[in-house]
Amino acid sequence: MRILKATVLLFAAWLLATTAYAQVKVQLIDPAATQAGIQTVHSPHMAMQPAAATNQHRLLLMIPGTGGAAVQMRSFDSCFAAMGYYVISLDYMNNVITTVCSKSEDSTCFDHFRQEIMFGTPVSDKVAVDSMNSIVHRVTALLKYLAGKDAGWKTFLSRGMPAWDKIVVAGHSQGAGHAAFMGKHFRMGGVLLFSGPQDYLQQFHRPAGWQWEHGLTPVGRYYAFLHVRDPYVFDYQAQDVAAVIRPATADTTMVSPGVTVVGKRQVLVTDIDRKDTHGATLSTEFVPVWRYMISNATKK
Template identity: 30%
Template structure:
């Protein structure tokens, strides 16, 4: 008998959880009053609750997705309407592989590229840490309440209370902090940079950067200083996926300098995914030039996660996730 033939009424709830559940940050912490676009939560209950033998095993890992810079929407969505993250298809794939998945909403109206003319070699790191942990840099101030860390903790606490069978508590420490070693951090653009920096500061399960990392100092003509710091996460757990025509925040040549500074070239040269197959010569620097003709930089920047490109890029997503 096939898995499809053994489905139960609970499968409706499972499908809803896999398709994504929207949770407003303000519902997890009354002190959060801004940047209240919803978090998105994905979980395959047939894997993490029912442990169905025909499906992948529960990884007992959280994929934390950190989106890129949010430009003001024109027009704004209608009142009460929620807009899915551009990473929706990627997050669903991760959930089918046995991850718990959270796409986090956080203060992301200002791009890290605002630091690229600073003479301070630590400018990019200070900017990102202000957003990740809460704090102040020359360009931005973020309260601890609105930080990535607090928003994640408060969301996990709510999920523990309301969705106890899914075991979200495993991603919190006994002291109520974040159990980073059980978390794979991933993100696009600004979020991809945050993910890489988190991997430098904390030992995490893996780091996946899409359209990133792009912290390159024009003032110093060098990659950001934080790329060269000793990494808490082994570098073999870092992966990057970029477009050859993407110039958002840095030139393609500067991006490659960044990746070399991170020492990802130790695992092989960049591989063009449309001309290769998994495991992509075991490279940790994946590239694309899809659709093979000239495209504008913003289009290139979003190409690797566009839902219309899922069939082409899902093998690369799985390679990075598995």
């Protein structure tokens, strides 16, 4: 009887997940269509709406890594949409790799790199991003565009600006640093970091200064997922994450594919054997890890 009950429950869970995936609405939006002056860099923005029955009334904003196109995040985004989240993957100015600042003798190199890409402030000699094409403006324009087409997206706007407290920002590699930077400047609903940040000053033997700054997002809402053999150096990433989330615990816990995560640790690591260890944190075999991260990050 117990086996039969467990089988029924598993089937019900599978059916619910399958239904949720089937009812996800996917849109591709040309960035240039959201406002005059905004450029398309790699691909359309990608937006997903969850099934009504699973709607969490929260938005996950995904920021890809260096050279990454929004449409390449489809598998990742689909998993979160199936969990009930609205999801956006952003096309943005990401052709310059973050590690251009790693060996800089300018201790503010990373700070200015992030500032210019996030807000369009002309402070970096490594990138050239105007305010129109900054991450914040591109997100704002996209949300206004989506809200004009479907009232469901209006939830994530407040007085013409993103309702940051209803938005969980996630990022991979370079995008992880942007997500953490955004968490410093806005009170986000949560911050999820995958395989980053990479903002370690090798000449100074410490994380970049912006990571130590007091931020508007509570440190308990940050969760990171790293690979111990990441070619961008796990030890540097771990120190960056520890700087970002202090004084919260920076202790790590090892996770495995397909295994439910329990506990309260904010830094999750894997040693899974994959050719692309840097991209392994975005593998759909880690959906239970992602669920743990976003569920804990959004707890009130």
